[in-house]
Amino acid sequence: MKPKQFSFADPQLLAFSLRGAILKANPFVLWRNPVIFVTEIGAMVSTLEIFLSPESKFFTVQISLWLWFTVLFATFAEAIAESRGKAQADSLRQARTVTMARRQREGREESVSASELRKGDLVICVAGDLVPADGEVIEGAATVDESAVTGESAPVVRESGGDRSAVTGGTKVISDRIVVRITSDPGQTFLDRMIQLVEGAKRQKTPNEIALGILLAALTFIFLLVILTLVPFLLYLHAPVSIPTLAALVVCLIPTTIGGLLSAIGIAGIDRLVQHNVMATSGRAVEAAGDIDVLLLDKTGTITLGNRMATEFVPAAGVDLLRLVDAAQLASLADETPEGRSIVILAKQQHGLRGREVLENQARFVPFSAQTRMSGVDFPESDGAPARMIRKGSGDAIEAFLRKQGGELPESVQQAVDRIARDGGTPLVVAEGKEALGVIHLKDVVKGGIKQRFARLRQMGIRTIMITGDNPQTAAAIAMEAGVDDFLAQATPEAKLARIRREQEGGHLVAMTGDGTNDAPALAQADVGVAMNTGTQAAREAGNMVDLDSNPTKLIEVVEIGKQLLVTRGALTTFSIANDVAKYFAIIPAMLMGTFPVIAPLNIMKLRSPESAIISAVIFNALVIVALIPLALRGIRLRGLTAQVLLVRNALIYGFGGLAAPFVGIKGIDLLLSLLPWK
């Protein structure tokens, strides 16, 4: 399901959309869209006139036909947007084949259909199994092929505990065995929700769409009023007017273009998000994304390349470098964190020390704990070797550790710690017994190109704030290097939440990404919270979007998609309303010409005849909807411009263009009509 593009000319899609267009033209469905509903009423009234009015059937037939086309073109726009979503949903559905699950109940394993699984059930998945439903790994680790959901073919690791414990229904376990606790009932899984969303079944109008709908309805009502009151004025002047002409005038003046394309624009927006492998829980979130002006970005993985890497060993004064490296490696052998692994690797690469089978030495590993804030290893006394106690941790943690045993942190070590911290690195002090051996320099590596992206965001008026657990010194150095506007150092979940609240109090709209359970409150508080698909269930439920690629940088694209949606909607509204000017100049003179030939100078387009003028205007009005469908579905490109430049550009293209286009279009159609043999 990677960005799958659907061609407009796909015959199957077209046929499907046409059927949808006709179904949607049902007035009992259509009344929800007042603009197109009024158009349909106009078409009906005009059609009735074919049979009732004795004169000029040919004109009435043409007007009626084009009014019906207008209705169908508008419903077609929505139908084609939905069809594209459906096509995407179908490819998703293939992943949702009926699977059998091994349910674990009271210690026994039983085979049940995936549809029977309920929240809280435990299932076992071994290599080759499809994960039957969304869940959380509670035991074991496995590699999983998630290409069905993410389109990414490289398998990923899912393991119990930590922030990579979530598995998605429909993905395939490739190796090992895991026990999964099911977290959703049938029909409620992630895949189900995604299908519903892209199909448009669950689509609700977004706040801005509702507001625009109200304005369009009000304009429709006003224009209806204008035309209905025109009748007595015309009668007073003894100027006859036909009902099809009035219907044509109404339809030309009411904003049919945007009225027909509005919902297609919304559906296409969500669709674009899905194509970027982001799934939104509502269209509202997409719209909110356009308004975001503060991005909270986790340093790790977003701004810097994953994790900190050991880059240097700095021995204490009078300590042999190799002794430090050896102790550091021993202390890290059992440390499965990326930092721990990078220490082992650095020791191997720089000093040729290989990882030893330490279990033989009956070593006891001391895992990192929040109380001691250290990890390390203990060796009992054996084979004459004395007992050893190696620890690594932050400067102050080790200092406390040394003090307890009557030692202290030497001046040289303290200096190294300060220097590393100043440079934005993380110092890790290694100690054995009551002696400090030296410092490991862990360093963050800023991602390439990220600085340019932040500059582009700044241009769009978006401020970036880096969130990090580092101390302020370290954070400042990295913030400087990455070019973020601000940073939040030593961030606890509470601090993150408080920061979001503070920004919101100041009138900002905040977006953030997160994956851990402790991110959940902040994700829920943020205006746009993008949870990583690899994240915990809590995080995924708290956010209003889930990124299937688990790429924190995706937030930037999400904001752009939101903006694109709003720009497209605004530009087409402007275009639609600006079109009215020319249509007035086509139809009003045409209405009066018969009774008052002196009005001819108002016919500034020099259209051939009153009938041709009215028909040309109606044809233009109908065709412009079709012509703009591709733009509505594709969206208007942003190109990272400032608001001011964007506004000027769009005002010129869609405002001024909207003013000029119908003059050219209507005149052109009028000329073409004159070439027809039966005229």
Add this chain to the structure above:
Amino acid sequence: MTTSFWLTVGLFFVLLALVSWALALYLRAVLDPNGKTWLDPVLRPLERWTYRLCGVDPRKEENWKGYLASLLVFNLVGLLLTYLILRIQQWLPLNPKGFGPLSPDLAFNTAVSFATNTNWQNYAGESTVSYFSQMVGLASHNFTSAATGIAIAAAFLRALARTRAKTIGNFWVDLVRITYYLLLPLAFGMAIVLVSQGVPQNFAPYSRAQLVEPVSTTGGDGKERRIEVQEIVQGPIASQEAIKQLGTNGGGYTNANSAHPFENPTPLSNLLEILAVLCIPGALAVYLGLAVGRRSHGWAVWGVMAILLLGGILVCWHAEAEGNPLLVELGLSPSEGNREGKESRFGILDSALFAVTTTATSCGAVNSLHDSYMPLGGLIPLFNMELGEVVFGGVGSGLYGMLVFVVLGVFLFGLMIGRTPEYLGKKIGASEVKMAALSILALTLSILGLSAWAIASPWGLAGIANAGPHGLSEVLYAFSSTTGNNGSAFAGLSGNTPWYNTTLGIAMLAGRYLMLVPVLGLAGLLAAQKTVAASQAAFPVSGGLFIVLLLATVFIVGALNFFPVLALGPILEHFLLHAGQTF
């Protein structure tokens, strides 16, 4: 001709800008309940005493519903009181000529007219209403209806400037402060200047003058009468004139209004009267910038109003200066222009300037007869009123009317920057759009709906004097003028019939209250919102681009609706006239 035109117009706009700026600074003190003005020593005790007398706690603010309720109660009481006075004036004092009661429909029309700041006059003042009715029933509204309009604008601007606020001010405090600190001193000063120009200010009886050249007329009874004596109007004209202009009221002391030499004697008084009409609306636009902390925004809105005013002046002056082609054909010099219906003391430019100004603002005082303008010259006053009186507009109502267009404009074009629309940090959502759209809808419905009814009904047709498109213009003008709360009339329509008195009264009520209720509702919504932080990514509310977009909004949302009917009225008449057909 052109040089002198541009000199006059240029000087006029410079003067207007200066007056707007100076008065805006003063408004800042007046519209702040704790503001300090140099009139405090005199007026502060009077203000406190008024609150105590009326039992108003000046520190207690109201939410938008409370503010609206106070306003409506105050207006309703004033309206009923005036209606009552007009109906029982025969029993009241100061009725030397013994005028009887007004008919119920005329009393209704007149009471509504003055309560809504319209001052549409279906009665002839000299021969219908007593001095008591004039002073207590009608003149008092010149102050209170103006203060009501300014109060709403002040409340709206407070709403814009506030964040998460429940209240938008205290109506009674606004009313009292605007009347005491703004309208009374300004009117006092202006009356003095008018007196210096020769406008009478006395309580003397009408003078009688012996005619040097007696004239003969034939009365309705067919008998010839010789007139040798003329009665010359006297009274407190200067004070009436001052508030009539300043409060954009427009109800003249005499039937000839500002064309009468006693109301408007000199070119200086003419300029002064035009500036007086524009000064408070202009100052309010500038004050908008001060109130929300963005001066450039206030001037941008002022600029849009000025551009629309200038455009109107240009078209109107051009049409009038061209003159009537039929008369030119008969040998009249084209340089004479169209002088029909214009006071020769003022000539074409000063008449056109006055006509455009009085209809752009909702004043409605006239110094020439708009009915006698060329079709396109008369189109401008009509167009101004149909825009909803937002080209400076009525005192207060012009600004809040324009702000409705600003809100709609920001909503229409704001999306194009890729954010949901916001105005001065306030999000424009469904409820805000609903309120803004309702107020536009009310105006269109009132003007077009009632005009259509008039033109299709025997009662409406009965009042029309001229045939064809000119007759249509007369009806349209009447309902545009009353709906816009302007009050100027296109002569030719006999409005004093029960049907017209009632429908025109309804138009005035609709134009005033169906507009201000959604506007105050919008103010309540905006005040309650938190303010989104300003950033360079926000929609620009000043500068050339904003001005162009706001102009486009006014034209597309406000003006385009009236294009069809204007095409049938003045535009059609223009073409017919050039083809030799008149009405």
